[in-house]
Every structure is written in structure tokens, then in C-alpha cells.
Amino acid sequence: MASRIAKDIEGERAILEKCKEFMSAPVTDIEVLQQRKEDMSTRMEMLIMETQAAFCRALEEVDGGKFKVDRWQRKEGGGGISCVLQDGKVFEKAGVNVSVVYGSLTEEAAKQMRSRGKVLKGKDGKLPFRAMGVSSVIHPHNPHIPTVHFNYRYFEIEEEDGSKQWWFGGGTDLTPVYINQDDAAHFHGTLKEACDKHHAQYYPDFKKWCDRYFYVRHRDETRGIGGIFFDDLDGPSQEEAFGFVRSCAQTVVPCYVPIVRKHLSDSFTAAEKEWQQVRRGRYVEFNLVYDRGVKFGLATPGSRIESILMSLPLTARWEYMHEPPKGSREAEMLEVLRNPKDWV
Amino acid sequence: MASRIAKDIEGERAILEKCKEFMSAPVTDIEVLQQRKEDMSTRMEMLIMETQAAFCRALEEVDGGKFKVDRWQRKEGGGGISCVLQDGKVFEKAGVNVSVVYGSLTEEAAKQMRSRGKVLKGKDGKLPFRAMGVSSVIHPHNPHIPTVHFNYRYFEIEEEDGSKQWWFGGGTDLTPVYINQDDAAHFHGTLKEACDKHHAQYYPDFKKWCDRYFYVRHRDETRGIGGIFFDDLDGPSQEEAFGFVRSCAQTVVPCYVPIVRKHLSDSFTAAEKEWQQVRRGRYVEFNLVYDRGVKFGLATPGSRIESILMSLPLTARWEYMHEPPKGSREAEMLEVLRNPKDWV
Numbered sequence: 001m002a003s004r005i006a007k008d009i010e011g012e013r014a015i016l017e018k019c020k021e022f023m024s025a026p027v028t029d030i031e032v033l034q035q036r037k038e039d040m041s042t043r044m045e046m047l048i049m050e051t052q053a054a055f056c057r058a059l060e061e062v063d064g065g066k067f068k069v070d071r072w073q074r075k076e077g078g079g080g081i082s083c084v085l086q087d088g089k090v091f092e093k094a095g096v097n098v099s100v101v102y103g104s105l106t107e108e109a110a111k112q113m114r115s116r117g118k119v120l121k122g123k124d125g126k127l128p129f130r131a132m133g134v135s136s137v138i139h140p141h142n143p144h145i146p147t148v149h150f151n152y153r154y155f156e157i158e159e160e161d162g163s164k165q166w167w168f169g170g171g172t173d174l175t176p177v178y179i180n181q182d183d184a185a186h187f188h189g190t191l192k193e194a195c196d197k198h199h200a201q202y203y204p205d206f207k208k209w210c211d212r213y214f215y216v217r218h219r220d221e222t223r224g225i226g227g228i229f230f231d232d233l234d235g236p237s238q239e240e241a242f243g244f245v246r247s248c249a250q251t252v253v254p255c256y257v258p259i260v261r262k263h264l265s266d267s268f269t270a271a272e273k274e275w276q277q278v279r280r281g282r283y284v285e286f287n288l289v290y291d292r293g294v295k296f297g298l299a300t301p302g303s304r305i306e307s308i309l310m311s312l313p314l315t316a317r318w319e320y321m322h323e324p325p326k327g328s329r330e331a332e333m334l335e336v337l338r339n340p341k342d343w344v
Numbered sequence: 345m346a347s348r349i350a351k352d353i354e355g356e357r358a359i360l361e362k363c364k365e366f367m368s369a370p371v372t373d374i375e376v377l378q379q380r381k382e383d384m385s386t387r388m389e390m391l392i393m394e395t396q397a398a399f400c401r402a403l404e405e406v407d408g409g410k411f412k413v414d415r416w417q418r419k420e421g422g423g424g425i426s427c428v429l430q431d432g433k434v435f436e437k438a439g440v441n442v443s444v445v446y447g448s449l450t451e452e453a454a455k456q457m458r459s460r461g462k463v464l465k466g467k468d469g470k471l472p473f474r475a476m477g478v479s480s481v482i483h484p485h486n487p488h489i490p491t492v493h494f495n496y497r498y499f500e501i502e503e504e505d506g507s508k509q510w511w512f513g514g515g516t517d518l519t520p521v522y523i524n525q526d527d528a529a530h531f532h533g534t535l536k537e538a539c540d541k542h543h544a545q546y547y548p549d550f551k552k553w554c555d556r557y558f559y560v561r562h563r564d565e566t567r568g569i570g571g572i573f574f575d576d577l578d579g580p581s582q583e584e585a586f587g588f589v590r591s592c593a594q595t596v597v598p599c600y601v602p603i604v605r606k607h608l609s610d611s612f613t614a615a616e617k618e619w620q621q622v623r624r625g626r627y628v629e630f631n632l633v634y635d636r637g638v639k640f641g642l643a644t645p646g647s648r649i650e651s652i653l654m655s656l657p658l659t660a661r662w663e664y665m666h667e668p669p670k671g672s673r674e675a676e677m678l679e680v681l682r683n684p685k686d687w688v
Contacts, residue, residue, distance in 0.1 A: 285632065298633065312662035318437075
């Protein structure tokens, strides 16, 4: 009994200590997190806050600038913390967002939440839910430094009989302006290593899923060179699924920051900068036309538009009939976007 | 009989003469147009080609540059003529597009074509259709010259029993970066005058429809200061509906070109240019997230993506949490976009 109390106090202190390192106080009151410290929703909220802080600090160190931190509340329940570094030395626009929202969903909305569209029964058609995640998009100035995106999320929903459905989703993917074989191998290799610790099929399956998800149909191109993407992950156990998501979230810095550092001083031409701007236009096309998260966010009452559209680049360009000359490095990039490759 | 033949020959010559003034040969063979010169589809194809030519010539005269003319074919039937002037002296990107397409639609697709969603019965579920239109978006460099958009279209579809359903749609609307009362009054006044010749309710009804259509829900703003918008126009007679559409199409030059000329030499600051870029970002948001024509185009097999996305500006910008200071001219613009006004 005494050791149980001691362990509880230790756990509560650990939460308090961790919170001091975050970009802001977490969305949920620290006392509530301490009381429910064993709950998956608490553990996940701590993980997304840690991920946000680790990624922001690593980028600040590279850039020299500071993230602007906005803490916002959602009228319908919950809120978020948006960190944005705009017009920095290295980053044109870097956004790292955490949100923790709750409330109740209609059965129709609940169905749309899952990519498999499973039917869930609610009490009087309403389902209490809790959703949280960390998401980020980083657009650097230098066209030799790729754009990165990641998102890790957890969802739980209560059915009529009181049972809880839960699942995780997420992924990390890279959008270079020019192909760099070593960068691609490093990025995918780091992800594969994290995946392989959990299941041999995770990397190959989630790599394919990523290429499918980030496909811009009207251009017949993928958005970038992929990475991993998964959704509806509800096994083998909640503990193991969380362990996998934690491994993924902990790779965002080692996946990306070494690539940024490597190219910090790369020189570039006006033509290379222009090609980056054209590719940024394509990024906007994917995000506004296809991305499920953006579509869902824009259509959801009470969502914070500025946090959803934080993913859009500071600048973009649409040139009529832009087609790079054959054999150019720009054409090489397009070739890869039209025929996704294996990188590891 | 002799006079009938003489009149026919005269009509055929008139078509031939008019075609010489177009930006390119029309989509339909000139001989076919001559044979079917009384058909509404011929008269409308001539009107959209004339409108394209008149607008392009007027803009070339202002800019000093020349439109690049692309003639393209649609595998499934028909084709189009895209005219683009990019990076001109006055215009950053100016696109004027004609398309004439035909083939057969499923009943579901036919239903989506009409904004009222009327159910049409096809032979074995298929409906032969013919659709044509002229559409244009002009993005100038100078933030004191507004962006303009117009589109005039005609649609016909054959039902199971051989009867033809037809309707017209269209509109012209203005998207300034700063409010200029005189420009707005000139633009709306010119449209109202064209409408009033046909029906006293057209301008007030289609002005309201325009404000509703170009509403960006997630921003709670309209795209610009409106103009007119209508769809499903199938009366009072085909002749009268066509007469109205012709009047509208003939106003595109007098609506817009005087405004361009007036502001040609207006000086502007870097801050004004940046506000223009932010507004361009919103333009992209409307076009990619809400515009029915773009959505339909991107989802339609065989459509020409470059012609559909011609409407996107050459450059755009997304600033996190951009909010103009109170009392500024930028705030005045936002105020109007949030509360559409009457201009005439």
C-alpha cells in the first residue's frame, strides 16, 4: 500500500516535471493528467506534447529563431497548442500543432472518422469521443532542404453499451524538391528501423499505404517520396500499438534534422527556387483537394482554421503548362513522383 | 426559295468571316457549324469564341504581350482552346479558355450537372450531352487592379424519349485587393444595365446568388465583391435566355478593361503587394475547396487539368494568423468580404 502511494506520487511528479519542458501547459489540466496517469488518453497527450517540444527545440536550434506559441480552446470541448516559426533563417514556415478535443459525435460522423468506415452504435445516436494528435509541416527556404510532414493521433469513442473503441493513426513523409538518394535512404531507413522493432510487416505495408494516400490523382503524381502512413491501428494490444506510435513519434527528429543540417549551406539558383515554388503549388493542391484531415477540419464546426491551414507554405506558384526539360534534375524528381521507388 | 438559299449562303459566309477573327479555329469543324448554323449549340459556340477573342485582344492591347494559344482535343469527344498570357507587363497570369465537349453521361453524373439536381432519364441509363463555355480569370501584377473572373456556358442533354433538355449558366465577378467604390459601382452598374434589358429581377437575384456562391465558409468571407452568377437558366424561351447570356458575355470587356486602364500607373508599396498575395491565397482556397467547376473538372476523366487550374494565380501566400490592423484599408476590404454590400 505504502509502495503503491509512493509510486503514485512518483508518477505524478514525473508528469509535473515533464510538463515543464513542454512548449505550453498541456490542454488537459495537469491535475487531471496526474489523477488519470495510467489512462491511454493521458499517456498519449504526454507523448504528443513531448514530441511537439522535442521537434520545436531541435528546429529552433537549427534556425536560431523562436516558435510563436498559441494556446487555444475549443468551445465544444478541448483545445490545442499551435507553434509556428514563420520567415525564419532556415524555415520559411514551420508549424507544429497539438490538439486534444472531445465531445460527442453523431453515428454518421463517427463512421467517417475511421478510414474503414466501421459502424458504431451510440446512445440515442450520440457517441462520446476523445481525439488527440500532434501534426507538423516544415517548409524550409532552401530548395535543397526537403519539406517534412508528420502526424500521430489517438482516438477513442464510447459505444451504447459503455465499451470503448480506440485506435491510432499517423505517419511521417518527406517532400523533397530534388531527389537526393542519401537523404531518401536515411529518411526511409530511420522509419524502417523504428517499424521493424514492432512488426516486420509495418514498414512495407505502411510505406505502400503512404504512397497511396499522398497520391494527387489529377496530376498522376505522389506529393513527395513518402515514408509511412497508417490508420485504424487497434492491435495487437493497446500497449503494443502505443509502443509503436511512440517509436514513430520519437523518430521525427532523427529522420529529419540531420537532413536539414546537411544542406544548410547548399547554394541554389533562382531556377531551383522557382521549381521549389511550383512544387509548393502541388503541395497546396494535395492539401486542399485530397487531404482527409484538412477536409474534415474545414467542415467541422469549431475547428481552428489557422491551425489546420498552417500546413500551407508561405509562398507557392502555379505556372501554366510547366514541364521540366528531359534529363533535367526537375524531370528526375517528377519521374520518381510518378513511379514511387523503394529507398531501403 | 432563291432568297432562302441566298440567306443560307450569307449565313455561312458570316460564320467563315467571324472565324477569321477568333484566337484559333473553333473546336467544331467550320463546315459543321455552317451546316447547323441555326442550332443553339452553333450559335453558342460562335458566341464563346467571339467573347474569347474580344477579351484576349482587349487585354493584349493593355498589356502589350501576346496570349499563348493552345488548341487541345478531348479523347472522349470535343476539345478546347486555352489562351494564356503569363508574366506580362500588366498581367501576372491571364487565362481565357473555351471548351466544347460532348459524349454521354450516366444519370448520376447528369444529375450533378444541374445545381437543382433534376432527375433525367437516359436510354439504358446513358444520356448524350453537349456542354460548352468560355471562362476566364485575370490576375494582374498591380494590387490596385482587381482580379476578374467570368464564365458563360450552355448545356444540352438528350433524354430517353429523344427530347432535349437545355440550360445556360454563367456570371462575372470581381475580386479586388482594396476597395474602390467607383470601380465597384462601375462593375456592378455595367452588369445591372445588361441584366435590366432582359428582366428587372435578374440583377438583384443573380447578385445575391453570386455572393452566396463565392462564399468561403471556413473563412466566413466572400471571395470578392461579387457581380452576377446564375445557373439552370432555361427560360422564358431559349431565344430569350441566349439573348441574355449574349448581353452578359458582351459586357466582360466594358466591365473590366476601363478599371484596368484607370489603375495602370498606380504606385504600390511592398506591404500592398503582400496583402495582394495573402488575398491570392484565399482565392486558391475557394477554387480548390469549393468551386463546383474545378471539383467537377478534377474528378472528370479526360479533362484538361492545365486549363482547369489556369484560374490559379502565378503566386500566392499563406501567413499564419494574418489579421490587418483595425481601421486599415486591408481591414476595410475584409469588412466588405464579411458583409456583402449593394454597389448600385
